[in-house]
Amino acid sequence: MKNDLGTQSQILLDISKPRRRTFVSQLQVHTIPMLMLLPFMLLFLVFLVYPVLKSLFLSFTDYNAVREPSFVGLQNYSEILHDPRFYKALQNTSIYTFSSVILTNIIGLGLAMAFGSQRVLDQILRGIFFLPAVAGGIAIATVWKWILSSEDYGLLNTIIGWFGFESVSWLGMPKYAVPVLIMYTVWNGLGYSMILFVSNLRSIPNELYEAAAIDGASPWDRFVKITVPLLRPTFIYTTVTGIIGAFQVFSEPYIFFADVHNVGGILDSGLTVVTYLFEKGFYRFQMGEASAVAWILFAICFVLTLINLRVQRANESVQ
Amino acid sequence: MVGEKRHPVLDQLIRLPFYLLALFVLLPYYWMATAAFKPLSEIQARPPSFMIKEPSFHNFFDPRWVFGEVSPLQDVTQGLFQRYEASFIGHIFLNSMGITVFVTLFSLLFASAAAYILVKHKFWGANLIFGLIIASMMVPWEVTIIPNFLTMRDLGWINSYQALLIPGLAKAFTVFFFRQVIMNMPNDLFEAAKIDGANEFRTWWQIVLPLLRPALAAMVIFVSLAEWNNFMWPLIVVNDANHTTLPLQLSQLAGDLSKDPRSAGVVMAATLLVSLPALIIFMVFQKDFINGLTAGSVKG
Numbered sequence: 275m276k277n278d279l280g281t282q283s284q285i286l287l288d289i290s291k292p293r294r295r296t297f298v299s300q301l302q303v304h305t306i307p308m309l310m311l312l313p314f315m316l317l318f319l320v321f322l323v324y325p326v327l328k329s330l331f332l333s334f335t336d337y338n339a340v341r342e343p344s345f346v347g348l349q350n351y352s353e354i355l356h357d358p359r360f361y362k363a364l365q366n367t368s369i370y371t372f373s374s375v376i377l378t379n380i381i382g383l384g385l386a387m388a389f390g391s392q393r394v395l396d397q398i399l400r401g402i403f404f405l406p407a408v409a410g411g412i413a414i415a416t417v418w419k420w421i422l423s424s425e426d427y428g429l430l431n432t433i434i435g436w437f438g439f440e441s442v443s444w445l446g447m448p449k450y451a452v453p454v455l456i457m458y459t460v461w462n463g464l465g466y467s468m469i470l471f472v473s474n475l476r477s478i479p480n481e482l483y484e485a486a487a488i489d490g491a492s493p494w495d496r497f498v499k500i501t502v503p504l505l506r507p508t509f510i511y512t513t514v515t516g517i518i519g520a521f522q523v524f525s526e527p528y529i530f531f532a533d534v535h536n537v538g539g540i541l542d543s544g545l546t547v548v549t550y551l552f553e554k555g556f557y558r559f560q561m562g563e564a565s566a567v568a569w570i571l572f573a574i575c576f577v578l579t580l581i582n583l584r585v586q587r588a589n590e591s592v593q
Numbered sequence: 594m595v596g597e598k599r600h601p602v603l604d605q606l607i608r609l610p611f612y613l614l615a616l617f618v619l620l621p622y623y624w625m626a627t628a629a630f631k632p633l634s635e636i637q638a639r640p641p642s643f644m645i646k647e648p649s650f651h652n653f654f655d656p657r658w659v660f661g662e663v664s665p666l667q668d669v670t671q672g673l674f675q676r677y678e679a680s681f682i683g684h685i686f687l688n689s690m691g692i693t694v695f696v697t698l699f700s701l702l703f704a705s706a707a708a709y710i711l712v713k714h715k716f717w718g719a720n721l722i723f724g725l726i727i728a729s730m731m732v733p734w735e736v737t738i739i740p741n742f743l744t745m746r747d748l749g750w751i752n753s754y755q756a757l758l759i760p761g762l763a764k765a766f767t768v769f770f771f772r773q774v775i776m777n778m779p780n781d782l783f784e785a786a787k788i789d790g791a792n793e794f795r796t797w798w799q800i801v802l803p804l805l806r807p808a809l810a811a812m813v814i815f816v817s818l819a820e821w822n823n824f825m826w827p828l829i830v831v832n833d834a835n836h837t838t839l840p841l842q843l844s845q846l847a848g849d850l851s852k853d854p855r856s857a858g859v860v861m862a863a864t865l866l867v868s869l870p871a872l873i874i875f876m877v878f879q880k881d882f883i884n885g886l887t888a889g890s891v892k893g
Contacts, residue, residue: 409872
């Protein structure tokens, strides 16, 4: 029926406007649409497509932003891949990424299961957990820096002091740099994953649980065999976007650890891939090497996403 | 628990650690809000106190402070509005606000128009363009910053509003998102408009945009939040006071914190001012925020 109507109106159109394929008629048909497409396309080409190609080109050159870029082949890549600082950045970022993604997934799911209902108290609690996703950013990272930084009047040290722990120099000790970043990011991101899990949990029909309960399945069985498999779309989404987002972390390590001379903090303990890129590009003006770092970052994100999707698909076929 | 029968004791047992977690999430906000109104003596108190004994506005403006007097023992410090003039704080606030509104408004207008044309207007190359848009979404944003910085420099746009406004207008994800929504709109609508003699521009303005409202709301939240908190790009293209933004100025102020713990109260006063708009908007539009952000994810 719908199709018939469609064809009819198509016929009507064809009768009312006989289209001759002349240049003028083509111009009439396409002018307004192309003008509507133009602003986005222009910006897209100038600030996204061209820069991607340009940075690929720059990654094969020696360029200090003043002299003309000179072609050096794979030298930038080989220099970076021989730089221990790059491996430090990569190690920090990897530990940071995997820990924060796993923790936000687990805690986010726990929160969604605990506070997923429509009761007013649960809605308020969801609002609280979601708060950092909105009012986060540099401002609250600055607050954290103060809570963490000071030796004995720092708030975190006071709190852990209540439980009998010694004061810790959170931002001054290399071994705590990555854990602090992970803690901040989990604090910041668990509300968002919670909200995603809540909407996914709501989509699971109650009959499934009832049927399983009748069959004598324990709550744990129901959780493992019904809830977890049916949450797969959200797991995929939070994991893939989480990995990509975490690999690109910049503002937090910059706020916590960067100073005038060094972006990575003590012994580069807080150096990440993007702060390393930033330092190469905008502290040292090694634009070629910085571009190569950007492309290595792209390759890493790309491969991790592929692996992730492959693993998820394999799980899917097993079930 | 969602989707399962409640077991009261187990339920509360599971919830207990999460109630503590909620306190932990609120803690920095509480700490910021109280510290902003604590006098210096309480800021420096060890151990720190959760209460404000003598609330004051001295972190914003301390009338006792005299220029040139620096005494580490004095319970007086330069308030935020003494360190920066009120007009300057207003200026960078307007900078941030203006950039956020401009980028959000125009990036969404351009993206929705482009998405509509790519879906509903048949022309050679439409799929090619869309493929390019999808491909560009896979490239991390950092790949573009060096060439874009060089472009800004070559155009003479370093330290200009153009640099803060124009490059941020090309948002591939929004086109992708709008395209998915527009594809599900019934074709009959557009054909009816065509029969009535509306051109593509009027159809977009009068039919597509109103129908896109929920999707637009979601993207307004995404784009405006990201823009309000944008840090890296202004850090790269701006180094003068005239074009600085709130996050940028705040990070500079926060740098003082590590040098001089006495400035903590002033820094907290500033962070309160910066996060207040986001906090108010969040409280008013909490539901829309949450719906908007889930709309960006996959459907189960």
